[in-house]
Amino acid sequence: MNKPTSIPGQFDAVVVGAGFSGLYMLYRLRQLGLSVKGFDSAGDVGGTWYWNRYPGARCDIATPDYTYSFDPELEKEWTWSEKYATQPEILDYLRFVADRYGLRPDIEFSTTVTSARWDEQEKRWTITTGRGEEIRCRYYIMATGCLSMPKSPDIEGVGRFGGQVYFTSRWPHEGVDFTGQRVAVIGTGSSGIQVIPLIARQASQLTVFQRTPNFSIPAHNGPAPADRLKQLDEDRDGYRHAARWSRIGVPNEPTDVLGVTASEAVRRERFEAAWRQGELVGIVSVFADQLLNPASNDIVAEMIREKVRSIVKDSETAEALCPKDHYFGTKRPCLDTGYFDTYNLPHVRLVDLRKQPIVSITEDGIETAEESFGFDAIVYATGFDAMTGALAAADVTGRDGLSLKEKWAAGPSTYLGLMTAGFPNFFMLTGPGSPSVLSNMAVSIEQHVDWVAGCLEDMREAGLDTIEPTELAESGWNQHVQDCGAITLMPTANSWYMGANVPGKPRVFLPYIGGVDAYRQACDDVVEQGYLGFRMTGPGGARCRDGVIRRMQPDVAMVLDLIATLGLPPMETLSADDARALLAATAANRPPGPEVDQVTDGVIPGPAGDLPYRLYRPAGPSEGPRPLVVYFHGGGWVLGNLDSDDPLCRDLCERSGAVIVSVNYRHAPEDRFPAAALDAFAAVQWADANAIELGGIPGQLAVAGWSAGANVAAVACQLARDAGGPHISGQLLICPVVDSDLARPSYQENGDGYILTTALMKWFWDHYADAADRGDPRAAPLRGDLQGLPPACIVAADFDPLRDEGVGYARALEAAGAPVRLARARGHTHTSVTMVDVVISGAPVRAEIGEALRNFFLPPNRP
Numbered sequence: 112m113n114k115p116t117s118i119p120g121q122f123d124a125v126v127v128g129a130g131f132s133g134l135y136m137l138y139r140l141r142q143l144g145l146s147v148k149g150f151d152s153a154g155d156v157g158g159t160w161y162w163n164r165y166p167g168a169r170c171d172i173a174t175p176d177y178t179y180s181f182d183p184e185l186e187k188e189w190t191w192s193e194k195y196a197t198q199p200e201i202l203d204y205l206r207f208v209a210d211r212y213g214l215r216p217d218i219e220f221s222t223t224v225t226s227a228r229w230d231e232q233e234k235r236w237t238i239t240t241g242r243g244e245e246i247r248c249r250y251y252i253m254a255t256g257c258l259s260m261p262k263s264p265d266i267e268g269v270g271r272f273g274g275q276v277y278f279t280s281r282w283p284h285e286g287v288d289f290t291g292q293r294v295a296v297i298g299t300g301s302s303g304i305q306v307i308p309l310i311a312r313q314a315s316q317l318t319v320f321q322r323t324p325n326f327s328i329p330a331h332n333g334p335a336p337a338d339r340l341k342q343l344d345e346d347r348d349g350y351r352h353a354a355r356w357s358r359i360g361v362p363n364e365p366t367d368v369l370g371v372t373a374s375e376a377v378r379r380e381r382f383e384a385a386w387r388q389g390e391l392v393g394i395v396s397v398f399a400d401q402l403l404n405p406a407s408n409d410i411v412a413e414m415i416r417e418k419v420r421s422i423v424k425d426s427e428t429a430e431a432l433c434p435k436d437h438y439f440g441t442k443r444p445c446l447d448t449g450y451f452d453t454y455n456l457p458h459v460r461l462v463d464l465r466k467q468p469i470v471s472i473t474e475d476g477i478e479t480a481e482e483s484f485g486f487d488a489i490v491y492a493t494g495f496d497a498m499t500g501a502l503a504a505a506d507v508t509g510r511d512g513l514s515l516k517e518k519w520a521a522g523p524s525t526y527l528g529l530m531t532a533g534f535p536n537f538f539m540l541t542g543p544g545s546p547s548v549l550s551n552m553a554v555s556i557e558q559h560v561d562w563v564a565g566c567l568e569d570m571r572e573a574g575l576d577t578i579e580p581t582e583l584a585e586s587g588w589n590q591h592v593q594d595c596g597a598i599t600l601m602p603t604a605n606s607w608y609m610g611a612n613v614p615g616k617p618r619v620f621l622p623y624i625g626g627v628d629a630y631r632q633a634c635d636d637v638v639e640q641g642y643l644g645f646r647m648t649g650p651g652g653a654r655c656r657d658g659v660i661r662r663m664q665p666d667v668a669m670v671l672d673l674i675a676t677l678g679l680p681p682m683e684t685l686s687a688d689d690a691r692a693l694l695a696a697t698a699a700n701r702p703p704g705p706e707v708d709q710v711t712d713g714v715i716p717g718p719a720g721d722l723p724y725r726l727y728r729p730a731g732p733s734e735g736p737r738p739l740v741v742y743f744h745g746g747g748w749v750l751g752n753l754d755s756d757d758p759l760c761r762d763l764c765e766r767s768g769a770v771i772v773s774v775n776y777r778h779a780p781e782d783r784f785p786a787a788a789l790d791a792f793a794a795v796q797w798a799d800a801n802a803i804e805l806g807g808i809p810g811q812l813a814v815a816g817w818s819a820g821a822n823v824a825a826v827a828c829q830l831a832r833d834a835g836g837p838h839i840s841g842q843l844l845i846c847p848v849v850d851s852d853l854a855r856p857s858y859q860e861n862g863d864g865y866i867l868t869t870a871l872m873k874w875f876w877d878h879y880a881d882a883a884d885r886g887d888p889r890a891a892p893l894r895g896d897l898q899g900l901p902p903a904c905i906v907a908a909d910f911d912p913l914r915d916e917g918v919g920y921a922r923a924l925e926a927a928g929a930p931v932r933l934a935r936a937r938g939h940t941h942t943s944v945t946m947v948d949v950v951i952s953g954a955p956v957r958a959e960i961g962e963a964l965r966n967f968f969l970p971p972n973r974p
């Protein structure tokens with residue numbers, strides 16, 4: 112039993128909320144021997160399942176997964192009756208849990224926490240309730256749920272209606288009988304889609320007011336899935352472990368089938384299997400790329416629309432029910448039981464608010480732009496102020512009088528979705544920035560509670576009692592959360608994930624979409640690294656290891672993981688020919704890059720023979736001449752050719768609107784220093800002299816290159832300056848080699864594990880240049896005279912050994928008077944920015960590059 116501290120009104124911890132998360136938190140804190148007080152504004156335990164009592168309310172994660180797993184005995188004692196349990200059954204379960212562990216005596220029901228204030232002197236929170244009580248506690252834990260604060264209906268005239276008004280999120284306990292009534296339902300999210308078929312059974316007339324049609328698949332409810340029960344039965348621990356380390360908290364074999372490349376037969380088969388299965392986990396993973404690639408997403412979306420059209424008999428209604436304004440999965444997909452069929456009933460009508468918006472609620476019904484409707488009852492299924500609403504509802508004041516509302520005015524900011532700087536000892540369970548609503552809540556809740564409990568235990572052992580994230584760690588995590596969202600289609604939708612359903616709410620992607628598994632790993636890594644990014648203090652002293660837990664772009668990390676699984680030999684252990692063959696083989700299956708208007712191959716007379724080139728002409732309105740960019744591929748002077756950088760050249764061509772001439776220079780070890788550099792300069796001279804024939808504008812010529820290609824591009828600029836021409840409008844250097852010093856900090860930090868390693872760089876240099884030549888400016892342009900060089904755009908990637916020399920070249924050029932744009936490829940490696948259509952997060956960097964190229968040709972860079 113709970114052991115309150117000796118001082119009345121003082122507790123070690125206060126837990127707000129007695130739903131899934133609050134109950135388990137209470138249980139764990141008690142296990143730690145802490146005194147705990149729980150509060151809930153509801154009359155009993157249950158959280159979301161206490162309030163959302165509308166007919167048809169069910170979970171949308173199958174019951175074998177939507178359940179606590181912390182105690183195997185508990186699992187043995189409870190059996191779910193269905194695949195998707197009803198609200199009363201889930202509420203019974205939570206009551207059973209509360210009773211089984213004797214949790215109720217510690218919870219004060221029907222009591223709202225109205226404010227919480229941090230006392231810096233005492234290192235305690237003062238909690239005030241709606242009953243006027245004041246409680247002091249060291250740890251203040253919000254277990255208030257993600258979808259618990261109903262959104263106030265933003266509709267004109269809401270208070271005017273004289274009939275019955277119901278909110279799905281605050282349904283009367285005694286139930287509602289709609290028999291013989293004319294009923295309106297506003298809202299077609301999960302709640303609307305669940306309640307509509309059941310209201311239709313009773314009402315004499317049902318009118319559904321739909322603003323946005325939603326994707327929904329049949330739940331195929333029935334007994335709990337036999338396959339899952341069998342796996343659980345055979346190996347409960349293995350099953351739970353698989354759930355904890357899965358993407359969404361439900362065991363599922365991830366697919367590598369891409370929608371865009373799969374055959375029609377495979378697409379159909381995978382979709383139909385997911386449709387039959389009736390689980391969110393299946394329908395959101397028909398294809399590996401469906402949430403990343405619009406074309407792939409549209410395949411799934413269209414198949415769902417086909418199903419809707421096949422169910423709903425009236426074609427106009429069917430079309431209105433087909434979602435077309437958002438990608439599938441970017442708004443919460445729904446599971447339904449007979450939802451679309453309901454519209455075939457003669458007394459059910461759909462009103463498409465896109466065609467006739469609601470003007471006002473009236474005394475006796477609803478008036479749209481086209482019609483007046485009379486109703487006996489209106490049901491609002493209009494959703495929630497998701498993820499932040501309940502957290503910001505109480506007046507929470509942290510250190511120095513900072514309120515949570517103020518701090519989050521532009522959107523929530525958290526470290527791991529668990530804590531926020533300036534609010535010591537304030538924990539959020541499944542807060543914004545954690546997987547929460549994008550996952551099986553049962554799994555995510557247990558992980559958060561376990562993390563918090565583990566943290567408090569670790570602190571106690573170390574004699575520490577106060578914890579708070581650092582600004583650096585928190586901003587790094589926020590960035591990572593946004594980076595993860597940005598590579599998906601999620602930010603494109605007006606969803607509650609984006610805060611878009613609540614007028615005036617900042618548009619920020621709220622949950623963490625990197626996956627339950629990746630998230631758990633990040634939380635574990637933070638602990639492993641001595642609570643990285645947290646400041647902890649107490650009688651035992653103070654400790655803080657500051658830092659950012661995830662700095663790499665999520666898709667770059669995925670590519671590195673994938674490459675690691677291939678077990679490729681390190682390039683530097685191969686001969687030059689074998690390394691070239693390996694590079695060609697790995698490039699064979701990559702996406703081709705964007706279409707351009709024209710691609711032609713030719714040869715340039717070089718100083719020691721012909722050099723092949725490939726010309727890319729951009730599509731566009733004008734047939735006329737364009738600026739010219741002479742491009743040099745990467746590959747450490749040893750590898751690469753016209754094919755190796757083909758997708759990148761297409762991308763640069765499309766983004767810059769310039770003609771790109773990609774030149775294949777001589778390679779080492781066959782032709783060592785300075786062959787490549789001399790070829791590059793010769794190619795620039797030739798392109799300048801033949802600008803008109805190449806479709807270029809004479810005098811508008813830039814150079815560009817990646818890696819060693821950027822090296823020869825930079826050298827060509829110095830040689831052109833020395834030779835008095837040609838005029839070069841700009842130099843684009845993507846992760847350039849500009850020096851032969853392999854000791855810079857970026858080599859120390861990134862010299863191992865990010866594809867371009869120190870060992871490989873050394874191998875390149877050994878193939879290219881004698882030690883005596885490596886200080887020659889034609890090999891190491893950073894060591895040359897930098898006066899009078901063209902404007903530059905230099906890309907420096909965080910995880911590139913060459914980062915610091917790129918930055919060094921930018922600074923030195925600037926000091927010598929050249930205009931320089933330093934584009935920082937945040938979270939990228941040496942190679943990732945060039946991986947067109949593979950590493951989606953590289954696109955914004957390449958957009959910046961494209962803009963820099965265009966700017967090279969604006970006055971005053973023109974001759």
Ligand code: NA7
Nearest residue numbers: 258265298299300301302303322323443492493494495612
């Ligand atoms: P949702 O998913 O936010 O759905 C709310 C619905 O109400 C949605 O169709 C909204 O249309 C509609 N809505 C909201 N405001 C209005 C106004 N002013 N006028 C017309 N229609 C409106 O909430 P739910 O309760 O259904 O589900 C929440 C989650 O709970 C669910 O995803 C599960 O995770 C559990 P909109 O799409 O904004 O155009």
